[in-house]
Amino acid sequence: MNIIVCIKQVPDPREFSKITIDPVRKTIVREGIQAVINPLDRHALEEALRIREKYGGKVTVVSMGPPQALEACKEALAFGADEAVLLCDKLLAGSDTLATAYALSKAIRRLKPYNLILCGNETVDGSTGQVPPQLAEFLELPHVTRVRRIELVDDGKAIVESVLEHGCRVVEVKLPAVLAVVKEINTPRILSVFGIVAAASKKIIQWSVSDIEADIGMIGLEGSPTRVTDVFTPEIKRRCEIFKGPVEDAVKQAVRRLREIGAF
């Protein structure tokens, strides 16, 4: 089994409260926030490693991002991936999900043959969940999102469970396919010193737009049909009447007030 895993470097979600907006330039300020592999992508990588451990094969990580994303690639190699590809080019800046999916598809086409492409279902920054199905469309492969279980029937077929609001959908999917996983699928392993040492001798391939022969009109800002026209911090304005002090009094006052405002 040759497995491709798409990963993205994102700001650490535990530090999201530090994110601010530059009110003049209308940009998101994320300075001083640590970058990590998108949490769900670690579940995708873990699933790939488990499949390789069971059936043999090769796990290749693909990421698109700025030069700093090399760190995410290194970390993926330390977890056990065999090879990493970083697609990095200024021409890719400003790509929305469509342009990103297109660029990733061009890189992945160069990595043939493969049996499976795994992604996290969404990233914590934009959390659109749009890239996996769009990547599948560009690769002309089937896709399944919200996958919590993968059972490989043979090289050509898998049975997967896709989580619904109240239950799941059981899908028989022809391989190769793009599967986007949710966190219930597994518990990712932790980094080992051995893995970190082993990663040092593994290869990270860096590709630019010319390496993947992408159509310039379909990448970056030009290739992105969507535009972000404004960013702001949501404001929640409420009456904020806070009762404190001796608990019994505070609760009684609060309940009285709730009756007065017609809530109870």
Next chain:
Amino acid sequence: MPGEVWVYAECRDGRLMDVSIELLGGGRRLADKAKASLASIILTDNVGSLANELISYGADKVYVVEHPLLKTYQSDLYTDALSEAVSKYNPEILLIGATSIGMDLAPRVAARLKTGLSAHVVGLDIDEHGILKQVVPGFGGGVMAVVTCPKARPQMATVRPGVLPKPEKTDRRGEIIAVDVKISEDRIKAKTLKIIEEKPLGKPLEEAEIVVGVGLGGCKPDTFNLIKELAETLGAAIGGTRPAVDEGYITENQMIGQSGKTVRPKIHIALGASGAMQYMVGVMDSKTIVAVNKDPNAPIFKMCDIGIVGDLNDVLPILIEEIKQLRKT
């Protein structure tokens, strides 16, 4: 606006999803503002009375794609059918509910049509040029962005369930149009074999008039028992934060917030939740928000109507008693 506003009507087991009805309300408002007509498109094996139902909720037209293979959701066939119908009629706007199925279908359709799509939209408006302004949450809900799709058509968005109010049914007339698109079994590469239902426990969060929300501060066995007692006294549904899910006190289905559900009850009572934006975006449309937290500096006290500073184990028994007294009188 030259083209129509379309709402994708998602149905499961022959029933319309609530979010599709909500979208007809939101779509009606957009269509009226842009002086366009509102249409709905439905893919099904048997349309029955659903087309008329869509009209009664506000659609001027309903496009029906009826085929035995469309009985359950099949990503390949649904993508083919919806994309072909869109290419045939060229709507200006296509709104899809951000359900598990909607989020599987919409991105693929947008990629096939090479158009823009925004995800989990929480606010929609249209300007005088017919440009759809879509408010989307990012970074766990702490940041909002306004997204547009200036050139490519249709302008596509998936909209979060629960953010738009459900319109009332009215007695109105509309046009039903049967759409002939190519649907062939050999296109199926990801085949839905079956749907396994897992029934949620208790009252569905979305329908409850009172929702009690459990935060990390409520995640101790004794405290949680008090929370359950409060919910029972009030006839409330229980939901909560991501940490409460991680701690195993509530299920994924009960999760409220950016990565969970949006609720808009009459009263929301947040117990031991700090007020992270990721959570608050899911409750901010509640009529009244009550918060109990032992930390007087918890951000939630700046985002609630009535707050009580105190330990849940002290506050809850008194609160339960007070409510029982109220109910007697």
